[in-house]
Amino acid sequence: MSESTAEKLVELAKRRGYFFPSAGAYGGVAGFYTFGPQGAALKQNVEDAWRERFAVREGHQEIDAPTVMPEPVFEASGHLDGFDDMLVECAECGESHRADHLIEDNTAIEEAESIAIEEVEELIDEHQLVCPSCGADLSGEPVDDFNLMFGTNIGPGDSSPGYLRPETAQGIFVEFPLLKEYARNQLPFGVTQIGKAYRNEISPRKSVIRTREFTQAELELFVDPEGEGPDLSRVEDVEVRLYPIGEQEDEEGELIETTIGEAVADGTLASPWIAYHLGIAQEWYERVGVDKSRFRFRQHLSGERAHYASDCWDAEAELDEDWIELAGFAYRGDYDLSKHAEHSDEDFTIFKQYDEPVTVERATVDPDMSYLGPEFGGQAQDVADALESLAEEDRSAFEGEDVTVDVDGEEYTVPVEKTDFSVDEVTESGEHITPHVVEPSFGVDRLLYTILDHAYAEDEVGGEERTYLSLDPEVAPTTVGVFPLMDKEGLGERARDLAAELRAAGLSVNYDDSGAIGRRYRRQDEIGTPFCVTVDYETLEDGTVTVRERDSTEQLRVPLEDLDETLTALSEGDLAFADVDGEPVEED
Numbered sequence: 001m002s003e004s005t006a007e008k009l010v011e012l013a014k015r016r017g018y019f020f021p022s023a024g025a026y027g028g029v030a031g032f033y034t035f036g037p038q039g040a041a042l043k044q045n046v047e048d049a050w051r052e053r054f055a056v057r058e059g060h061q062e063i064d065a066p067t068v069m070p071e072p073v074f075e076a077s078g079h080l081d082g083f084d085d086m087l088v089e090c091a092e093c094g095e096s097h098r099a100d101h102l103i104e105d106n107t108a109i110e111e112a113e114s115i116a117i118e119e120v121e122e123l124i125d126e127h128q129l130v131c132p133s134c135g136a137d138l139s140g141e142p143v144d145d146f147n148l149m150f151g152t153n154i155g156p157g158d159s160s161p162g163y164l165r166p167e168t169a170q171g172i173f174v175e176f177p178l179l180k181e182y183a184r185n186q187l188p189f190g191v192t193q194i195g196k197a198y199r200n201e202i203s204p205r206k207s208v209i210r211t212r213e214f215t216q217a218e219l220e221l222f223v224d225p226e227g228e229g230p231d232l233s234r235v236e237d238v239e240v241r242l243y244p245i246g247e248q249e250d251e252e253g254e255l256i257e258t259t260i261g262e263a264v265a266d267g268t269l270a271s272p273w274i275a276y277h278l279g280i281a282q283e284w285y286e287r288v289g290v291d292k293s294r295f296r297f298r299q300h301l302s303g304e305r306a307h308y309a310s311d312c313w314d315a316e317a318e319l320d321e322d323w324i325e326l327a328g329f330a331y332r333g334d335y336d337l338s339k340h341a342e343h344s345d346e347d348f349t350i351f352k353q354y355d356e357p358v359t360v361e362r363a364t365v366d367p368d369m370s371y372l373g374p375e376f377g378g379q380a381q382d383v384a385d386a387l388e389s390l391a392e393e394d395r396s397a398f399e400g401e402d403v404t405v406d407v408d409g410e411e412y413t414v415p416v417e418k419t420d421f422s423v424d425e426v427t428e429s430g431e432h433i434t435p436h437v438v439e440p441s442f443g444v445d446r447l448l449y450t451i452l453d454h455a456y457a458e459d460e461v462g463g464e465e466r467t468y469l470s471l472d473p474e475v476a477p478t479t480v481g482v483f484p485l486m487d488k489e490g491l492g493e494r495a496r497d498l499a500a501e502l503r504a505a506g507l508s509v510n511y512d513d514s515g516a517i518g519r520r521y522r523r524q525d526e527i528g529t530p531f532c533v534t535v536d537y538e539t540l541e542d543g544t545v546t547v548r549e550r551d552s553t554e555q556l557r558v559p560l561e562d563l564d565e566t567l568t569a570l571s572e573g574d575l576a577f578a579d580v581d582g583e584p585v586e587e588d
């Protein structure tokens with residue numbers, strides 16, 4: 001059986017320094033990867049490109065929050081209770097597996113995550129699913145919820161539990177009371193963060209696609225639900241392939257090729273905010289090297305979506321005939337900020353100024369505590385608070401002689417005259433609102449894998465098979481390889497000087513003088529270096545070098561003068577190789 005692209009890629013990634021399992025000297029541990037020199041540079045370039053597009057160009061602010069956060073944060077966010085995956089353990093070998101993944105891998109069901117546990121147990125029985133590790137029958141094995149957060153203790157002892165953040169988002173939400181001040185209390189405003197997230201995945205797999213420590217790039221956009229939407233004219237012509245719920249539920253359903261503008265007009269994309277971000281994400285993914293023909297946006301099925309999210313779409317890439325989630329785009333309503341408001345003492349609202357002050361009738365109470373205190377003891381304040389809420393919600397309750405409120409399931413009756421109930425006209429300049437959140441959440445590691453997979457290519461050069469990564473110069477770890485033909489008679493010195501000059505001009509340069517020139521080209525091809533420059537004897541005579549383009553392997557003889565500018569223009573896409581002023585050279 002021939003090797004799959006995944007197998008070849010994982011081998012290349014280790015050999016050439018993209019990524020490899022960590023701590024191999026100690027046997028390694030599943031779900032942790034180290035990005036080698038090439039991988040770390042690619043990651044940095046992709047993060048820079050994300051920052052440029054989703055923070056700088058959109059006018060959003062970036063923050064850098066801790067990766068460990070105290071337990072109350074995750075109590076409020078709901079992660080402590082509900083950030084679970086379904087686990088089934090093999091009674092024979094003790095290996096744990098993600099039950100929904102077993103179903104997806106062995107049946108025609110595509111999204112098993114949204115299926116209830118009892119039904120998952122039934123499906124395991126019905127399809128007689130077996131343990132992928134030892135082959136034992138898993139029928140009848142219980143399926144349990146398993147919380148994915150890594151716990152720790154903050155400081156000595158265990159009185160202050162904390163967790164490694166399972167997403168970068170909470171670091172933004174909890175700081176909203178300050179962040180809104182930095183944004184001068186004006187909606188909409190966005191805050192981004194790029195950083196590590198940790199999930200104790202039941203079965204990490206597919207190299208860096210599912211790991212236990214990974215990098216996310218998230219944008220939390222705070223919007224006024226009744227305010228103006230985004231400027232859709234900026235993305236209306238962007239072509240996208242959508243896989244909405246209706247198509248997923250139809251046996252003959254297919255991807256819809258459309259534009260953002262059309263999808264908004266026909267209602268496929270219900271939220272203009274989601275539509276806008278799908279548009280810029282589509283352009284950005286193409287820019288960093290995701291193959292458009294192996295990319296789509298899939299809408300979450302209703303059971304798959306968090307209960308508070310009104311709409312959610314995933315960006316997905318096709319890898320070895322499998323669709324992998326790269327990012328999620330969710331309209332989260334006011335869930336996050338309301339939860340933190342409920343669990344903390346801070347103000348998670350924004351004061352929204354009206355265009356003109358308005359005069360409204362307000363019902364208020366000022367209960368007589370000298371009556372409530374002796375009457376209701378310890379419950380007196382709660383009764384007073386309940387009276388206040390009731391006055392706001394239902395002033396008719398105060399029309400009789402008595403008014404009854406409910407506190408923790410107990411009814412308390414108070415004479416209306418003791419509440420000092422009144423309805424007054426007040427002039428208000430605005431109101432406090434809880435902003436809604438639009439969240440584009442990108443995974444960096446899966447994207448790096450996708451970029452490498454979609455860039456992976458094989459061809460034949462000079463009768464020899466060649467493997468190369470057709471990476472875009474913006475993200476390629478190295479932009480230029482600089483070689484002396486040989487490291488003698490001044491060639492090495494000249495090439496080293498040239499490498500230093502090109503680095504000083506801001507280019508990422510790899511100097512290489514070891515082995516035959518053809519082998520050096522192959523090495524750079526496998527790393528994905530877009531251009532190589534060779535210094536030879538002619539260079540010493542006439543001040544020209546050969547510049548070779550990776551994908552076409554074409555070579556041109558170019559003067560050293562202005563070489564830095566030519567290479568910069570080539571790498572920034574401002575100049576095509578065919579338009580470079582130079583003499584064609586025979587291939588290597």
Ligand code: ATP
Pocket residue numbers: 167199201208209210211212213214215216325326327328441442443444445446
């Ligand atoms: P999945 O369903 O694949 O577990 P998710 O829906 O839980 O992913 P989100 O919580 O939406 O993922 O996280 C946003 C992004 O973070 C994902 O689109 C993905 O790119 C990345 N991500 C999530 N979990 C992992 C992981 N274990 N390893 C690598 N990347 C991950």
